[in-house]
Structure formats: C-alpha cells, structure tokens
Amino acid sequence: MRVGFSKDIHVFKNGNFIILGGVKIPCDKSFIAHSDGDVVFHSLAEALLGSLALGDLGKYFPENDPKYDNYDSSLIVIKCYEMVKKLNYHISNIDISIELENIKLRNYIEEIRKNIANTLDINLDKVSVKAMTNEKQDSTGKGLSCISYCVVCVEEN
Numbered sequence: 001m002r003v004g005f006s007k008d009i010h011v012f013k014n015g016n017f018i019i020l021g022g023v024k025i026p027c028d029k030s031f032i033a034h035s036d037g038d039v040v041f042h043s044l045a046e047a048l049l050g051s052l053a054l055g056d057l058g059k060y061f062p063e064n065d066p067k068y069d070n071y072d073s074s075l076i077v078i079k080c081y082e083m084v085k086k087l088n089y090h091i092s093n094i095d096i097s098i099e100l101e102n103i104k105l106r107n108y109i110e111e112i113r114k115n116i117a118n119t120l121d122i123n124l125d126k127v128s129v130k131a132m133t134n135e136k137q138d139s140t141g142k143g144l145s146c147i148s149y150c151v152v153c154v155e156e157n
C-alpha cells in the first residue's frame with residue numbers, strides 16, 4: 001500500500017463559473033489558468049503520480065505546451081490513473097479538501113464525488129470530498145483563490 005499527496009491552487013478572476021472535480025459551479029468568478037483550472041482534478045492527478053513516485057504534473061503536462069490550453073482536466077486524471085494501473089496498483093481511497101471562501105459547495109459535493117468516481121471508474125465510497133473556508137485569512141480566505149488538497153491511497157493488485 002502506498003500514499004500520495006498533492007495540493008493545487010488557482011487564482012480567481014471575474015467570471016460566471018468555476019469547475020471543481022469536473023462539476024460546473026455557477027458563481028461570479030472563474031480561474032486564471034491555461035487549462036480549466038480544476039484544482040480538484042489537478043491535485044488528484046498529482047497525488048496519483050506521487051503515490052508511486054512518478055514525479056509531478058508538469059513533467060507530463062507542461063503548462064507552456066499549447067496542447068494543454070483549455071484542456072479538460074478529467075483527461076489528466078485518467079492518464080495519471082492509467083500510469084498507476086500500468087504499475088499494477090489500484091485506488092484504495094481518495095480524500096480531498098477544498099479550501100475556498102464565499103462560494104458554498106454544499107449542494108455540489110455529492111455531484112463532485114460522483115463525477116470523480118465515474119471519471120476513475122471506482123466505487124463512490126472510495127471518494128471523500130470536503131469543503132472548508134480559511135477563516136478569511138490569506139488569498140483563499142480573502143476570496144482571491146481556491147486550493148485543493150488531496151491524499152490518495154493505492155494498493156498493489
């Protein structure tokens with residue numbers, strides 16, 4: 001059994017929606033990013049790489065590569081899990097904490113969990129997604145950015 005961890009942050013600009021875990025959340029913001037800025041999928045993908053010491057996301061999906069402009073981040077997650085599966089491991093469980101202020105995720109958490117489970121083709125009970133504020137502190141607390149932390153546990157087949 002092995003454990004991977006990662007964190008991702010993206011900064012907000014004015015907009016109409018953000019995407020977290022592949023789920024569109026209407027709000028007055030959007031992410032400044034080359035891709036869709038999906039911090040949840042990015043942290044999950046990199047945690048998967050971390051679990052088997054495969055390096056970081058930038059190694060496989062360089063930010064300056066125009067191929068990844070507006071790239072669907074679910075594909076990044078799928079590709080990273082394929083690397084894990086190739087090494088004969090499968091996901092035991094995923095735990096994600098999303099840190100952001102002023103945008104209520106309560107009504108979206110279940111949809112995000114389901115979408116992650118569907119994207120990876122794993123059972124829903126293996127996927128935990130939680131939301132928290134940063135008590136008005138730092139960039140997330142001031143509503144300027146969003147962070148996702150992810151721990152993933154993988155088991156050898």
Ligand SMILES: [Zn+2]
Binds near residue numbers: 008009010038039042
């Ligand atoms: Zn990112």
